[in-house]
Amino acid sequence: MTGLISVAGAAVVDSLENPKRLLVARRSAPPQFAGMWEFPGGKLEAGESFEDALHRELLEELGVTVRLGAEVEPQAGTGWPLNERAVMRVWFAELLDGEPRPLQDHDELRWVPLGNGDEASTLPWIPADLPIVQALLERVASGLLG
Structure with a gap:
């Protein structure tokens, strides 16, 4: 791979x-994903670590800095498959500075409750993100974020 x-x-x-x-x-x-929900982030640049890319992307896309927590472990070691050419790794993150705004690639941001997971799991997610959402909700329910 x-x-x-x-x-x-x-x-x-x-x-x-x-x-x-x-x-x-x-x-x-792009048009096929417009109006669907996702985790903010983006592609790694040459020589960049996942963590560095995440900090850069969140500043560019949302105007925020964050503290990273645990990774939402993928089922395969290489990451969560997005398509046949791309994989994503996802980390829990907490805001440190800035008010999140949709600066690029997004037209809306929304805080959704995690209590019962209903709202988070019923949003129209980009299909590749759905298994990540389910894993995230399981991690939150079991208290395994650290």
Whole structure:
């Protein structure tokens, strides 16, 4: 599986210690994903670590800095498959500075409750993100964020 595009994503929560809400982002493009929800983040640049890419992308896309928590472990070691050419790794993150705004790639941000998971799991997610959402909700329910 060499040559895959690596993508870093963030599950931004209101608290790493006791998360009650998840920040979700609605895509504005490309057309096949416009109006669907996703984890903010993006592709790694040459020589960049997943963590560095995540900090850069969240500043560019949302105007925020974060503290990273645990990774939402993928079922396969290489990451969560997005398509046949790309995989994503996702970390829990907590806001440190800035008010999240949809600066690029998104037209809306929304905090959704994590309590019963209903709202988070029923949003129209980009299909590749759905298994990540389910894993995230299981991690939150079991208290395994650290």
